[in-house]
Amino acid sequence: MNLDFDFAAEQPKLLQLLLGVVAFCAVVALLLLLLDRVPMRRRPWPVVTILLAPALLLLTIGLIVPAVRTTLLSFMSGDGASWVGLDNYIWMFTQPEAVTVLRNTLIWVALVPVVVTAVGLLYAVLVDRSRFESLAKSLVFLPMAISFVGAGIIWKFVYAYRPEESDQIGLLNQIVVAFGGTPQQWLLEPPLNTLFLIVVMVWIQAGFATVVLSAAIKGIPAEIVEAARLDGASPVQMFFRVTLPSIRSAVLVVLVTQSIGTLKLFDIVRTMTGGQFDTSVIANEMYNQAFRYGETGKGAALAVFLFVLVTPIVVYQIRQQREAAR
């Protein structure tokens, strides 16, 4: 393989890049020039308009127009040629296959945030102020450095199956065999296989929860802890009456971010089962319908539904942030 980078051959692209940079500078210069000309004191709105215009323009092109178009597409047939009313949505909630997808997403979003937060919280409390705290936290944080696809491939090997008579190459089956069991096809049996996929997500995300919650625990004022101790609180009471209420906002942040991340989960499922064996989730099915099967309408309907599911969580998070800011 030849890895030489030939600048001469790439000249048109580099030129384009340069043009882009120049154009960006020109736009900024123009904006500053305009701002300079506008009388600032009397009325603020011209300044506001000028400053917001580029961001609004980009948001419109990059977010609002596609969102509206996707919504329109979701009421159209697969090739986007005719209107079909609510057919795509009816399909989504009635076809057994599509319902399985919704059910799986529900399982994911119900389990992942809770388990991740619980594991992270437990871990953070247990290692807090212990001798190997930093080492322990680094270890649990390590999987965060692996991409979802990479983690999916690793865990595919963990779950790998070989027949009873030959050597196991999967860790889980080797353990099962070592205890005298028969090797299982972990990823083939619904609905358990979804749980095995969830384990992967928890493995990746637990580190994030641990680090955030551990920092929050360290932020609890020492006086409160000391007062509780003097009052004779047991460790369990300490945890539920002091620690947990004090880090409530951090727990919520973890729950909310995990919920959103789980709703749009795609990579793990696609890498490990490709959505086969009743493991598909909304994002995976949306990609399949829209891009592989050419059923743009159904894909768009799934996308819209995903958007509807994420919205309340986002709204809640924004409210929380506002309250925190106050």
Next chain:
Amino acid sequence: MSLLSRPARLALVAGTAGLALVATGCGSSEPTPSADGGASASAECAPYEQYGKHDGKKVSVYSPIRDTEADLFQQTWAQFEKCTGMKINYEGTGEFEAQIQVRADGGNPPDLAFFPQPGLLERFAKAGKLKAAPDKVKQLAEQNWTPDWLKYSTVDGTFYGAPLGASVKSFVWYSPKMFAEKGWKVPQTWDELMTLSETIAGSGIKPWCAGIESGDATGWPATDWIEDILLRELGPEGYDDWVAHKIPFNDPKVLAAVDKVGAILKNDKFVNGGYGPVKSIASTAFQEGGVPITEGKCALHRQASFYANFWPEGTTVAEDGDVFAFYLPGNDPAKKPVLGAGEFVAAFADRPEVQAFQAYLATGDFANARMKLATYVSANKGVDINNAQNPIDKLSIQMLQDPNTVFRFDGSDLMPAAVGAGTFWKGMTDWINGKDTKAVLDFIESSWPKS
């Protein structure tokens, strides 16, 4: 949410990969200017004179063929590039079906694309994205391929592109050595095949092995099985009707054919040699499906001619070697319909250099040059059978070139993608995983796009 947000990480990976692609793409096939001229160079270039001079012009090709096979393609047309002065920018992808749509919709289509699915080609043709094949290509294609092949790239009377490579799917791989040792005979009819399976099962090994895991295309080898049997049970015309959805997917005749396959693939006595029970078919990679034959743990593996590339190193593919293949027999030994597949070269642009390259790809010269390098099968009649690299290629080409052969294209590649690349694959995977035939066929039938 991670510290480095996921889109950012993805962008980083994509950026690096893109850079690597760009870097390799531009370094590999730089046409050396033929400044040296001379008699030898002009003699080398004589066959390419008819394509004209296109100095400095570029043709982009987008294709699902990657890695070694892609390198071999580029090697094959290097001389063409050198003599015509054009540069072929070849890009292979593992996500062809999705990405070609994105590129075409995004206004950034390649000049040429190698479509492995006539059904997909038809979708693009109907959307008006493809250019009709130029007369030269049409003429070459009519001269080099049978009408059976040409109809697959003809949409509403317009011919869109010549076929390229081909593969024959109706093969059962076996070990001639094992057969000779045990005194087994290559079966000539379906009944003989089933008897042989019983005999082998009686000898202590499971006769069949299979694997249908193939990433998000998991299930396709099972659909090939079904198609092969349907082609034999319904006859070529009946098969065409089934592909065109004139016979519903859950028709009793289709059900009977699927159950006929099930008598092998869903029979714990017959499968899955070397891998375990029936369900292990769903999790075994198709590339590894037949490997137990070389270990003596399995005797039969139904897979296309290209499986010749997947045998472990050191396995000889020959009629008296470690592995070979026989024709999957039907009920009547006199009728031998062949199920196969291949790619079609369709154009999104009609610039002269694009058409010149398209014409070159349709010639026997190209197919022969490619075959001389390594294993390759084309249904091109201009192919010299002596260039075949191994006996299975030779057998395949003989079958394809035989004017009496009834050829039918892989049905799942002809159906709407929602079925052919979606529910049919998925349905067969569920079927292997335990779902009953009727439920699977009803599910596939209900997913057929209405319009």
